[in-house]
Amino acid sequence: MCEHSTVGSAEAKVFIDNARTRVTEWRFAARGDNTGWHRHAYDYVVVPLQDGVLEIADKSGKISRSELKTGIPYFRDLGAEHDVRNGNDYPFAFMEIEFLDSPK
Numbered sequence: 001m002c003e004h005s006t007v008g009s010a011e012a013k014v015f016i017d018n019a020r021t022r023v024t025e026w027r028f029a030a031r032g033d034n035t036g037w038h039r040h041a042y043d044y045v046v047v048p049l050q051d052g053v054l055e056i057a058d059k060s061g062k063i064s065r066s067e068l069k070t071g072i073p074y075f076r077d078l079g080a081e082h083d084v085r086n087g088n089d090y091p092f093a094f095m096e097i098e099f100l101d102s103p104k
Helices: none
Strands: 011-017 021-028 044-048 052-058 063-068 074-076 081-086 092-099
Touching: 021 081, 052 092
Parallel strands: none
Antiparallel strands: 011 021, 021 092, 044 074, 044 092, 052 063, 052 081
């Protein structure tokens, strides 16, 4: 994730970070843990590591709930601005793959 404006309580571990791709694992230990407000500077894919719910707060304060299934990815265009929160009563994790550059 890029352009962080606040720090959240979720833990990020970067596995790959090169000129074309960044792969980050996000772990939320408890309900309500969050990424912090941020804006995505790149297109990205999220791959859930387990079934669960993410609560996503947008700039207006609206909170939406996303039901995720293990291994079922979703894609988002750059520009998304939000805070992602764990909506489960258990730890939750996902992998985020950012596309930093186009193939040459």
